[in-house]
Amino acid sequence: MEYILSHSNVDFDGLASMVAASLLNPGARMVQPPTQERSVRNFLTLYRHTLEMTREKYVDLADVTRIIVVDTCEASKAGRLGVLFENPSVVKTVYDHHPPRLSPDEASAMGIDIHYEALGSTVTQLIEMLQHREIPVSSFTATVLALGIYDDTGSLTYTTTTARDLHAAAWLVDHGASLSFIQDFIRPQLSYDQLSLLNRLIARLEHHVINGVRVSISTENLDEFVGDMAVIAHKMRDLENISVLFLIVRMGNRIHLIGRSRLEGVDISRIASHFGGGGHPTAASAVIRDDMVESVHEKLVAVLKEHISLPRVARDLMTTPVKTVDSLIPLTEAKRIMLYFNINGLPVVNDRVLQGIITRSDIDKAIHHNLAHAPVKGFMTNQVITVGEEASIYDVKRKLLSNSIGRLPVVDSSGEIKGIITGTDLLRMLHDDLLSEPYSIYDQDVGLHLKEGRSLDRDLLARVPGDLLELLGKAGEIAASLSMRLFAVGGFVRDMLMSGNENVDLGGFRPLVERDGSSSSKVDVDLVVEGNGIVFAQAMARELGGQVKTHGKFKTATLSLDSGFILDIATARFEYYEFPAALPMVEAGSIRHDLYRRDFSVNAMALAMGGDDFGRLLDYFGGQDDIHRGLIRVLHNLSFVEDPTRIFRAVRFASRFGFRIEERTDMLIRSAIDLGVMERISGFRLFNEIILILRESNASRACELLSDYNVLQLLDPRLRASGDYPETFAVIDRFAGRLCPPSLLNETVLRARFLSLWDYGVSIDQTGAISIPRHFRKDLENLGPSFVAVLERLLEMESSPSRIYRSLEKITLPAILWLCVLAWIRSPDQGATALERSIAHIQGMGQFQPLVTGTELVDMGVARGPEVGRVLNRIMDDRLDGKVNSRKDEEELVRRIISDCQDKWNQPQQVP
Template sequence: MDVIATHVNADFDCLGAMVAAKKLYPEALMVFPGSQEKSMRDFFLKTTGYMPALTRLKDIDPAKISRLILVDCRHTSRIGRLAEVAKRPDVEVHIYDHHPDSAGDITKSGGEIRECGSSTTILTKILMKKGIEVTPVEATLMMLGIYEDTGNLTFPSTTVDDYGAASWLLAHGANLNVVAEFVSQELTPEQVSLLNDLLHSLQTASVNGVDISLAHASIDHYVGDVAVLAHMMRDMENLEALFIVVGMGERVYIVARSRIPEVDVGAILRELGGGGHATAASATVRDHTVIQVLARLKQLFPEWINPKRTAGDLMSSPVKTLPVETTIAEARELLTRYNVNSMPVIEGGGMVGIISLRIVEKALYHGLGSLPVSEYMHTEFMRAEPDTPIAVIQNYIVGQHRRLVPVFSGEDLVGVITRTDLLRYMYSGMQHSAEAVYDLGRENPPVRRREVVHLMNKNLPRRVVDTLRELGKVGDGLELPVFAIGGFARDLLLGGKNDDIDITVEGDGILFAETFAATHECRVKSHAKFGTAVIVLPDGFKIDVASTRLEFYETPGALPTVERSSLKMDLYRRDFTINTLAIQLNPANFGLLIDYFGAYRDLRDKVIRVLHNLSFVEDPTRVFRAVRFEQRLGFQIARHTDNLIRNAVKMGFLDKLGGRRLLNELVIILREREPVRAILRMESLGLLGFIHPDLTLETENLRVLDEVKKVVTWFELLYQRDQVETWVVYFLALTSLLADAAFFEMCTRLSVSEHYREKLIDMRVHGEQMLAVMERKVAGKKPVLRSNIYFWLRGLSPEVLLYIMAKTCRDEVRKFVSLYVTQLREVTCMLTGDDLKAIGLPPGPRYREILDAVLSARLNGEVSTREEESRFVKQMLNFV
């Protein structure tokens, strides 16, 4: 059973999101786990035509819930009795929420979490993308949710998506009169009285140069919609940051609103057990008085409120710049002359990028000194103004691991703020040295650490968690830090399954593997040249172990040279930020997630981003991996990374790839669950031409590729035990328009082994021949016997059969192949050569002819028993 639910004390955003979720999960029941806000209760009392189909929680057996869909909430403390359901390992939990991360969040197995004005917006955008229509009633309920949580689209947390969702709902008949009536209600007498008390107590004081307003009141009974009063007070008094504290019986309610980046009210109220956004948050405190809560807030303010400074206070000026036509070699001379590690790049009087000394040095190392800096400069940068708050600069530099922020007055570049400038501001008296900009290899950003033990316990089998703990203990015994890294860590955070465990050790990985094996009855396969080993557990489960190392490339596209290094440099050599996570396994820090390069942020934002600007020059196969991860994970290649891919294509670096490496990447892509999307993306980036210049996507092979997915799915559902190389089917479909000579050239380019090349050519030739035979028969409208189908298709591999089914445009041909696969290929005759010998027929080539004739008769229903087969043979021989 599917159940859609939200948090207790539900509001209109909860209702709107639940209605939208119902469109995605039409069989699910909608349930409120607790009470509702007064405004929503009034709405249900005054309107009947807008009442959705709700189910009472007490009418549901929790044991029957197999999937729980939570909206506008992801914490067990806020969903009442459903918390126990969310904790069950057999229950899928899909979450759609717009609140920031907080400690104790439920781990989702599906859904979408991202920051925007309302949870309803997230679900509305999904409906828009999927083309799912809504009725005017549903649109009105959803619009109520968006308008309430965005303050009629005026709150600072409102995003472009909120406006887009509201526009779509309006086009689908949302009634703004209803929305206006219930979102903008008049205050009750109790709310007016409470508002008056709050206004009388309102005080504003400066904390770190920022004006903070604080109001409080106490009443002996509950009054709802305190958040409405906070909005009204903020707007009436034009306050930048407001905290209101209201005691109601045994609880103290806190509501906070902020218009300025210096004050993150969500972070502050999380210290009191609450949560929310940087601009809007709330908390409920038990067993404390209003005075105690006020005192606690005043303690928190100096710690959490950033001083209000601007870019103009901190920037360095004047700025040294480079013309866009400057070559890489000239750039090194200028960077050295002025003793700086980065410079803005100017074209036509405007800034177009940033070039760093490290990128210049790497480009020179690869013989690219004559190219202009425009080819490898970083083109994504923040455009600050003199009055941009320092908090914004800090969030950009620290949160996105950047080293330089240009400051503009209009279109004029008037200054820059470096990370050194920011550190000097934050930690006066520190010693600095100039460092590289926009290059993660020279960065030393604060490591982002999160505990992921709860994810490990929830998403991994117990034996895997126990094994990881044992690995950490062995590391402690050898005084070696041990980490699980790469795709294993990435997929753990994404909630997916990944059985490939990669372990890296800061030290001797082979020694570590052999020590573990000696104490756990395992086998080890070592590779001393690379410092790697494979641990094979008694049940056959394998764990890859490596020493932390760095790589450098002698020439573009060459295999890397490997040297021992630190964990950070080991992670830096990887392809994309999302693959740079590490989870420590040593007992003292078991489950500690280490994030040097913003991987967690890019996972959250669903972005594929390279670690440095020469990534595709050094290893062009990363281009194909970028496409693969983008399509597999449903992410998007970052704009600058996309530019670097296109540059690598333009410069022909993929021509330097060895055929075997290119084939390996292509095969991996074609083995994905949805390879067609990746193929389309490859074509959009100009990658197919590196496989063969004549390889293009046209209407016909696109049709065949789409059909392959259908027939492969059909085959796998019917014959789960039959092995089929699905990549071969997609490969044949992708290349179906190539001439035979071009197909041979492509196999040569991809370094396909002679044996397998002949096999692929044979598959292609025989598949096309049999397809032509069957289509001619169908076109001639002559009757086709079951024996005809059998002997046409006998001996063809499953890959060829599926290719024929995909390529044909005739349903009759597709039915022929289906009949063969499902029935005919298993048919055999009961007589054998020994039987023919017993009849008196001398052994010879005619045995095959006779037995095939018997098989034909059985296929066509002319014989069905052994006796009938024997009689058939005797008649056949007598006739002859």
């Protein structure tokens, strides 16, 4: 196992270097340093679950094969894992910008590969490696890496700063690094006068609660001038952890008003404008002449009361409903639920009243002591920190941070649990300018969090057909009237964001139905309701006219409106799987839960469809970023084990949009296949997924991906392991246009593509894993041992038309098309020959039928029974070969046959 570590009392450069090293070495795990600088500790308090770090005590030293050490090359500074420097069997790689204390010979003797660069920060060297390898970084990751540069270079001002540090910082900003976020953690040092003023302002700090918002104000009178009041304001805000701060400082005959805000509902620039100043919503200032500090203070409070809007409260922020467990269920059941929902902690309730919290670590310890079947109430934490639904965001933040907890239950006055708030929920609200990658439902396991809430550009919304857009707006109003929230989800949102992609057609959202109802078509727009999807669908039908078909088990409905639109409506829900490849179990949930159950990040976005939120984009899992990067990325690690058909969908979407399957997703696919999950998919579902892939316009690339994963050979050894699919499918399409009538073109192409996946010349029966429908099975039966002989007869130059006709007469049209393609694969000339003869065969089926009928043959003297059919076949063969051309010719032929066979009708094989 490979691990990444840095020095004790780690600074931001060490932390950022670890993150960069993890991108360069995807299989290595970061080890959290045992101690951190205060600013780093504060950062990790908020983001510890985002960076996926392993604690030192959980590292088994015997399993370590390699260590990657950053920002130090001294074993004494590397904590418990420093002993590995002395282990010759462990590969040791060091990245540092501090001059190494070891000589090259000493490092070589210890087996240490030191990469030293005289830079302002270690992370700069690693960023350059990311650039060279073209490894993408999210906005959040870019911000973390920039923290390392800014911290170790004094915001690019120390004399050790190099041009390379500046270039690296510029690259990070270009990739979305948030400088405002960096300012929250890194500040320049204060001068003596500034520090003295800061201390006096802190001592005079007073707090007001205005419209539910805690506002801090401090005043001071100075005779001398002290510069950079903005720096003092920032430092004071950070030191005292203040959400809204105003400083009123008189210097000579001028009063300086400086404001800072972290809250959306407090626009500092609007408040400063009342004093003749301005700035940004989060930072502004004003200079007031000929006034008194006390007067400005009084006026400021009055302005604040007028302009501070009511803040968001816990109810606005919480996730609901919450997955809970009863206090009497056994620990094993609680752990099963945690695994299903990918969470590390569960509220414990009795009749919805909160009793405690049980964590996965609590359960693991109890199970270790053979207490797996004990009830959770004996091991839960009883003293649970909670907030009420009306608690301010300030109270939520204070409780999360002061108690170092990752989740905060929201309860009503009776103790009934109403929702839950996580650290990521709070961070998303406070820092919604940060983009990054996925997170688990309750933020305890995987990944980073993604910005939500931007409104979709008007020009994108304008591309949706007007009648559909009008319908969605009306649907949002109906949902709001029922106290529900409505969202468009999935492919509709994805395709809106990808409307510039040549493979996306927004016109497909318009129904093909006419207003008079002469035809109908289903609109590919999925709607999700936070509430009750069935009740909402029924309300839509009453309001707009239409019929509803409900599906109670999955809490979904299909709404057929009189206007012609047919919409799928679902209740926002959890899904989990009782065993791999099972159909999902369903429970009501929030839009966030509903999106988390989806397959890939690009399909896990939603658009709000109601009121002022209309067009607001929800993207919790990095879908926008993955669309921009052209990636198919799965949401959680067990996705392909729970539903192996997602492997086919990953392939299908990658080929449809020309995307790549992301590295971790690719690894998870291969791991799931190695675990044998394909064997758990029903034969019918396997066939359906293959057909969906073959219907894709870029099916050849999808088949190449399936071959790369060895999926086809695993399903049935008679499926070809590989093939030149782009060329093969192109020839199938080209030949089908000449061979098939228009009405059969698409179906014949599909079935020929299916045939092309199989070996030919061997028996194809129903013993494989794929359940093949009758008409496809009939095609496959043509590929048996005689198939090669048929191909040879088709290509023989001396083969007569009748011989070719009899060879092909029992072969289906898709199999004939595949024969022609196989001939072309041998050589284009043979392909042309096979195609022309096959066309002649198909034409002969209608153009060269005998003119005389069976009844007429009997009247002429042919014995009743199979002899009639044989004589008709002989007539048709001679017509094909040009030996008879008219009815008279046919009658003459019949008379000769009767003459030769009059005494031999019991030996029909002797018909000449």
